[in-house]
Every structure is written in C-alpha cells, then in structure tokens.
Amino acid sequence: MENDKTADSTCSCAPKSDKLSFITFTHDIPACEILTITSTLTLKDRFGHFLARWGVNRMGYIVKPNLYKLGNPDADSPVFVSANYTMSFDALRSALAGIDCYILVLDTKGINVWCAAGKGTFGTEELVRRISWSGLSDIVQHRTIILPQLSAPGISAHEVQRRSGFRVEYGPVRANDLAEYLKTHKATPEMRRVHFSLWNRLVLTPMELVHAALPTLAVAIVLYFLAGPLAALAAITTVLTGTVLFPVLLPFIPTHDFSTKGLILGEIVAIPFALTFAADSVTSLWPNVLKALVFLLVMPAVTAYLALNFTGCTTFTSRTGVKKEIFRYVPFMAFIAGSGIVISILLGIFRLMKVI
Amino acid sequence: MFDSYVENTLQYYPDKCINCLRCTQVCPHGVFSEGKEHVELVRPAACMECGACALNCPVQAIEVQSGVGCAWAMISAALRGKDMDSAECGCGDGSCCGGNSKNPFLIEKL
Ligand code: SF4
Ligand code: SF4
Numbered sequence: 001m002e003n004d005k006t007a008d009s010t011c012s013c014a015p016k017s018d019k020l021s022f023i024t025f026t027h028d029i030p031a032c033e034i035l036t037i038t039s040t041l042t043l044k045d046r047f048g049h050f051l052a053r054w055g056v057n058r059m060g061y062i063v064k065p066n067l068y069k070l071g072n073p074d075a076d077s078p079v080f081v082s083a084n085y086t087m088s089f090d091a092l093r094s095a096l097a098g099i100d101c102y103i104l105v106l107d108t109k110g111i112n113v114w115c116a117a118g119k120g121t122f123g124t125e126e127l128v129r130r131i132s133w134s135g136l137s138d139i140v141q142h143r144t145i146i147l148p149q150l151s152a153p154g155i156s157a158h159e160v161q162r163r164s165g166f167r168v169e170y171g172p173v174r175a176n177d178l179a180e181y182l183k184t185h186k187a188t189p190e191m192r193r194v195h196f197s198l199w200n201r202l203v204l205t206p207m208e209l210v211h212a213a214l215p216t217l218a219v220a221i222v223l224y225f226l227a228g229p230l231a232a233l234a235a236i237t238t239v240l241t242g243t244v245l246f247p248v249l250l251p252f253i254p255t256h257d258f259s260t261k262g263l264i265l266g267e268i269v270a271i272p273f274a275l276t277f278a279a280d281s282v283t284s285l286w287p288n289v290l291k292a293l294v295f296l297l298v299m300p301a302v303t304a305y306l307a308l309n310f311t312g313c314t315t316f317t318s319r320t321g322v323k324k325e326i327f328r329y330v331p332f333m334a335f336i337a338g339s340g341i342v343i344s345i346l347l348g349i350f351r352l353m354k355v356i
Numbered sequence: 357m358f359d360s361y362v363e364n365t366l367q368y369y370p371d372k373c374i375n376c377l378r379c380t381q382v383c384p385h386g387v388f389s390e391g392k393e394h395v396e397l398v399r400p401a402a403c404m405e406c407g408a409c410a411l412n413c414p415v416q417a418i419e420v421q422s423g424v425g426c427a428w429a430m431i432s433a434a435l436r437g438k439d440m441d442s443a444e445c446g447c448g449d450g451s452c453c454g455g456n457s458k459n460p461f462l463i464e465k466l
Contacts, residue, residue, distance in 0.1 A: 117408075118406070118424065119444075119445060149382060149384065152381075152382035152406075152408035152412055153406045153407045153408040153411065153422065154411075155411070155412070156411045156412060157378065157412050158412070158414040170382055173384060187381070192380075192381065192383070192384065192386070193384060193386055194384040194385070255358065255359075256358075256359040256360070256361060257358060257359065257360050257361075258427075260358060308427045309426075309427050309428045311426055311427045311428075312425070312426025312427065312428050312445070314425075315384060315404060315406075316361075316385075316404055316425075317361065317404060317425035317426075318403060318404045319405050319421070319422075319423035319424060319425045319441070319443075320361075320363060320364045320365055320405065320421075321360040321363075322360075322426065322427050322430060323430060323440060324360035324361075325360045325427065326430060326431065326434075326440070328358075328360060330431070
C-alpha cells in the first residue's frame with residue numbers, strides 16, 4: 001500500500017537522498033536515509049489537501065515513513081515526530097518554517113495523528129522501533145523527541161524513555177502554536193486544549209456529503225416518482241441538514257446530546273414541508289394532516305441519526321456517553337421514522353383505492 | 357437532564373500521584389489541573405475517555421476504560437453481533453475515512 005508520494009520530484013517536499021552509511025539494520029524494513037524537505041507548501045500540495053478533503057485518493061495520500069531534515073539541522077537540533085498522513089506531515093513542516101530540525105515520520109498507515117494514536121499505529125511500539133531504525137541516537141546528541149500532544153492516547157512516554165532512552169516531550173495540540181512553544185518548551189493551558197471551531201467543523205462536511213451522496217440521490221429519485229418533487233427535495237434537505245447544517249450549528253443548538261440536537265434541527269427543517277402539504281387545497285384536510293405528519297416524523301428521525309453518527313467526528317464524545325445516547329434515542333428514532341413510513345404507505349394505499 | 361455525557365469511566369487515585377504533571381500535558385480537555393501535592397480533577401465530566409492520561413501516568417494513578425466514542429462504529433459492531441464496547445474506530449483501512457479518519461479536522465493539528 002505504500003505509495004511514496006515524496007518520490008514525486010515536483011513536490012516541494014521532494015526528498016534529496018543523503019545516505020548515511022553508518023546505520024546498520026537488523027530487520028527487513030529498507031534502510032533509513034535522511035531525506036531533505038522544505039517547509040514551503042506548493043499549490044500542488046494545497047490542491048492535494050483540497051482533494052483529500054473530498055475523499056479523493058485518501059488512502060494514497062501518504063508520506064514515506066522516514067527521518068527527514070528541514071533546513072540545516074545539527075546534532076543539537078530538535079526532533080519532531082509525525083504521522084505519515086500527508087496533511088499531518090504538511091501541517092508540521094509548514095509550521096516549522098525557519099527552524100532547523102529533524103522530523104521522524106512513523107508508519108501510521110496513512111492515518112492522522114489522533115486516529116492513529118487511537119488505533120495504536122502511532123504507538124509506543126512503532127515509535128521505539130523507528131527511533132532505533134533511524135539511528136537517531138547517532139544523529140543527535142540530546143535525548144529528547146517532541147511529539148504531537150494528540151498522539152498521547154497511543155504513547156506511553158515513560159515506556160518510550162525506558163526502551164529507547166529518548167525523553168518524550170508533548171508539544172501543543174495545534175501546529176501553529178509550535179513556534180511559540182519552542183521558545184520555552186512549555187505549552188499554555190490554551191495550547192493544550194482541542195477546539196472544534198466553525199472551520200474545523202466545516203472541513204468535515206465534504207466527506208460527510210460524499211458518503212451520503214449516492215444513497216440520498218437514489219432515495220430522492222424513488223421519492224420523486226412515488227410522491228413528487230417536494231418529497232424528493234425533503235430527502236435531499238434532510239441529508240444536507242444532517243451532514244452540513246448540523247456540524248455548522250452544533251454549538252448553537254440547545255441540549256447536550258447529539259441525538260436531541262438532531263431531532264430539534266430536523267423538526268425545524270421539516271416545518272416548511274409540513275406546512276406546504278397541510279395547506280394543499282387539492283386534497284381534503286385529514287390526508288393533508290397525515291402527509292404533514294410524515295415529514296414531521298421522518299425528517300427529524302433521519303437528521304437525528306446523522307447527527308448521532310457525527311459523534312465519531314468530534315473529540316468530545318466519550319464511549320460511555322455515546323453508548324447511552326444509542327440506548328436512549330435510537331429506539332425512539334426508529335419508532336418515529338417507522339410511524340412516518342407506515343403513514344405514508346397507508347396514504348399511498350388510500351390513494352390507489354381512491355379513498356383520498 | 358438528558359445529558360448522556362455527565363458520567364464516564366475515569367478514576368483518579370490522588371494518593372498514588374507523584375505530581376509529575378504528565379496528565380495535565382496530555383489531556384485535551386483540561387480535566388486535570390496542577391495542584392499542590394498532587395493534580396486536581398477539575399473537569400471530570402469533560403473527559404472523553406481517550407486514555408492518554410492513564411497511559412502516560414507512570415504510577416497508575418489514573419484508570420479509564422478508553423474506547424471509541426463513535427456511534428457509527430458501535431452500531432456497526434452491534435449489528436455484526438459484537439459487543440458495542442469492542443467497537444473499533446471505522447476509520448482508515450480503506451473504510452469511511454481512508455487515510456484521514458472520521459476526524460479529518462484533526463489534520464489541522466500537529
Ligand atoms: S482520558 Fe483523555 S480526556 Fe479523559 S482525562 Fe484522560 S486525557 Fe483527559
Ligand atoms: S500523570 Fe499520574 S503521577 Fe503524574 S501528575 Fe498525573 S496523576 Fe499524578
């Protein structure tokens with residue numbers, strides 16, 4: 001699976017070989033040679049980031065696990081550790097502009113720092129192995145490595161020190177704070193906290209949309225022929241609400257649980273559709289009320305389900321809490337969605353029987 | 357009422373703590389804060405069970421059942437007849453989030 005993106009000579013981070021003959025190897029991964037990178041991100045890099053956000057070639061968006069040098073580092077220069085997901089690596093190297101240093105890239109199977117730490121690929125084992133494989137102790141005099149704070153769920157710092165001799169220092173959460181951090185090697189409490197800003201939430205939406213696009217389109221087409229364009233529009237609106245509007249409005253919707261936030265938002269979005277059907281003068285009152293009810297039942301249920309699944313995109317939801325949400329709300333979502341579907345089937349049958 | 361996130365599995369044993377402050381460095385939610393003889397648990401409900409503090413505490417003064425806070429992963433595990441607690445993040449390995457995870461916003465971070 002290893003796709004050596006850095007071998008692309010047009011890339012700003014294109015490595016120049018700097019073979020070190022003093023490193024000896026005892027296992028099968030290819031020899032480590034220090035590669036040279038720059039901190040400048042090119043247009044091509046930025047376009048690659050844009051494509052990755054839309055899910056294009058995500059698994060291939062990787063950097064070769066290796067030791068890299070930025071600028072002209074010497075034996076006293078700091079050593080940073082990163083994941084081999086290109087965006088993690090690029091965030092780090094661009095934040096280190098003007099700093100002579102080494103970057104040790106672990107093999108995280110192309111997954112970002114936080115998720116790789118959760119999976120254990122950015123873990124104690126891999127770090128200890130890469131430190132020895134890169135011959136780091138012969139390259140630098142000091143015995144300190146700077147890790148991203150968000151790698152901590154995968155790393156046992158005291159264990160790394162015991163096994164490799166290198167002391168782990170956790171840097172700040174955001175790469176942008178690195179320059180400030182390096183002045184004192186102390187992070188402020190603010191630098192240690194994750195935030196989920198509007199931009200952070202917005203960049204998630206393309207992937208959410210991509211995942212939902214095909215099934216939504218299929219449902220919209222079926223609904224178009226069964227119940228008309230407004231029903232098709234309602235399906236598309238529901239998915240856009242759950243995947244785009246929900247993340248954007250997340251902090252502003254009252255209640256704490258994602259499911260209830262989704263139910264509230266879905267209900268609000270369903271109201272215009274319900275009113276349009278309730279006001280239909282072609283059919284009589286009770287079928288109109290039932291049609292309106294279908295929107296008020298199904299749209300919030302689907303939005304709430306999409307909202308609940310958004311828990312996996314955040315760094316706030318604990319497993320205990322998510323489990324509670326599932327037991328509390330999924331049966332209710334299923335019940336209201338099921339009721340809405342039963343009513344719409346009944347309405348269809350009545351229409352065929354010409355009762356309405 | 358109806359806040360599913362007020363409780364979690366975080367346990368802290370202050371009498372074991374050697375005040376190394378590691379937990380204050382690794383916690384992304386400021387759950388621990390510097391104290392006089394040992395760290396203080398100041399925002400326990402903010403814990404998202406990432407496990408970073410427990411893994412980095414050299415004297416096992418912290419315990420937490422770390423796991424994946426992702427409904428999609430848990431529901432899929434349940435549908436496959438597996439224990440919800442055994443749910444693995446569905447990210448990577450060619451699934452939903454590929455090289456980037458369900459947490460793509462974290463790419464902005466280190
Ligand atoms: S498990 Fe994670 S979020 Fe919870 S206290 Fe420990 S470091 Fe903080
Ligand atoms: S990591 Fe453990 S020993 Fe160190 S301050 Fe935190 S609780 Fe105390």
